[in-house]
Amino acid sequence: MMDSGRGKTLGSDVRMWYKALKVIPHLDRSEWDVLDPVSKWLVAARGAVLVMTFFSALIGGLLAFSVGSANPLLLVLAMVGLVLAHGASNLLNDYWDTRLGVDEGNYFRAQYGPHPLVGGLMTSRQLIMWVLATLAAALLAGLYLTIVRGPSVLLFMAAGLLLMMSYSGKPFPLKKIGMGEVAVFIIWGPLMIGGTFYVLMGTLPLWVILASLPYTLGVTLVLFGKHIDKINYDTKKNIRTLPVILGETWARKASVALIILMFASSIFLVIGSYLGIPVLLVVLSLPSAYGALKVFGRPRPLSRPSDYPVDAWPLWYVSYSFIFNRNFGGLFVMGLILDIALKAIGIPVFVSQL
Numbered sequence: 001m002m003d004s005g006r007g008k009t010l011g012s013d014v015r016m017w018y019k020a021l022k023v024i025p026h027l028d029r030s031e032w033d034v035l036d037p038v039s040k041w042l043v044a045a046r047g048a049v050l051v052m053t054f055f056s057a058l059i060g061g062l063l064a065f066s067v068g069s070a071n072p073l074l075l076v077l078a079m080v081g082l083v084l085a086h087g088a089s090n091l092l093n094d095y096w097d098t099r100l101g102v103d104e105g106n107y108f109r110a111q112y113g114p115h116p117l118v119g120g121l122m123t124s125r126q127l128i129m130w131v132l133a134t135l136a137a138a139l140l141a142g143l144y145l146t147i148v149r150g151p152s153v154l155l156f157m158a159a160g161l162l163l164m165m166s167y168s169g170k171p172f173p174l175k176k177i178g179m180g181e182v183a184v185f186i187i188w189g190p191l192m193i194g195g196t197f198y199v200l201m202g203t204l205p206l207w208v209i210l211a212s213l214p215y216t217l218g219v220t221l222v223l224f225g226k227h228i229d230k231i232n233y234d235t236k237k238n239i240r241t242l243p244v245i246l247g248e249t250w251a252r253k254a255s256v257a258l259i260i261l262m263f264a265s266s267i268f269l270v271i272g273s274y275l276g277i278p279v280l281l282v283v284l285s286l287p288s289a290y291g292a293l294k295v296f297g298r299p300r301p302l303s304r305p306s307d308y309p310v311d312a313w314p315l316w317y318v319s320y321s322f323i324f325n326r327n328f329g330g331l332f333v334m335g336l337i338l339d340i341a342l343k344a345i346g347i348p349v350f351v352s353q354l
Helices: 004-022 029-033 037-044 047-065 072-099 108-112 124-149 152-165 180-201 206-211 213-229 231-236 242-246 248-271 277-296 317-344
Strands: none
Touching (some): 004 037, 004 047, 037 047, 037 072, 037 124, 047 072, 047 180, 047 206, 047 317, 072 124, 072 180, 124 152, 124 180, 206 248, 213 231, 213 248, 213 317, 231 242, 248 277, 248 317, 277 317
C-alpha cells in the first residue's frame, strides 16, 4: 500500500495541476523548487491558457463525430500534440522575449505570473531543453498521425509550428508587427479545429472552417484583452500589437465587436444548418458576456479596485475575456455533445452539413 506521506504528496501535486490549469499561480523560487515536474511544466508553460488549445482540438473532434465514425485514439493524440506544441511555444516566447530585452525592467509578463528566466526559476539552457523535449513529444504525436492519415498532416503541422514559433521569435516576431492576433485567429481556428477534423476524417469541408469561428473569435478576444492591458508597456518597447496600432479606445471597440460576433456566428451556423440547435446553449453565457462588455466599455482603472482579486492584478480586460471565453467555450462544447447524443438516439436536430 502507498504510505500516507506519499499519498499526501501526490494529493498536493494533483491540486497544483488543477490550480495551474485554472489560473497562472504566483510563486517564488522556494515554492518552485518543491514542485513536481508536471507542475513545473504547467506553471512555466502557462497551463491555464493551454486549456484553450484543448478546447479547439476537442471542438474539431466533436465536429468529426457529429458527421461520422471517428477514431478516439487519433483525437487524443491530436489533442496531446497540439497542447504540447502550444506549451513549447509559450516557453519559447519567454525565451525570445528575455533574449530580445522585451521582458526586462519589470515588464508586464513578469507581473502576472512566474517568468522562468526573469524569476530565476531556470537558466536559458534549461528552458531551451524544456522547449526541445516538449516539441519532440508533440512531433512524435504528429508523425504518428501523419503515418495514419497521410502527408497532408505535415502541412498543418508546419503551418502551425511556423506561426506559433514566430509569434515572438526571429526573424519577424509577429506580435511586433500587428500580426500576432491574426496568427492566433488562424492557429486556433482553421489549423487546430480544422486540422483535428482532417486528422479524423481525411477531409476539411468549408462548413468546418465556418464552425470554428465562434470559439476562434473568443481566443482572439482573450489576446486582445491581454494586449490592451499592456498597451502602455508594449508602446514603450515598440511592440506594435493590434491594440497598440488601433489605440486603446478602438481596441476596446474591436473587442466588443468580437464578443457580438461570437454569438452572431453561432446563430448563423444554426440558422444555416451547419450546426445543430443545441449549440445555442451558448446564450447561457450572456451574463458573463454582459460583464465583459461593461468592462470593455470603459477605460482600465488606474489602480486595482478594492473588490478585485489581488492575484489577478494587473490583468484586467484579459481576465474578463478569459472567464467569458471559458464559459462560452464550455457551453459550445456541451451543445456539440448534445447534438451528437440526440442524433445517436434518432432525434432530429435540423442540420445538414454541406
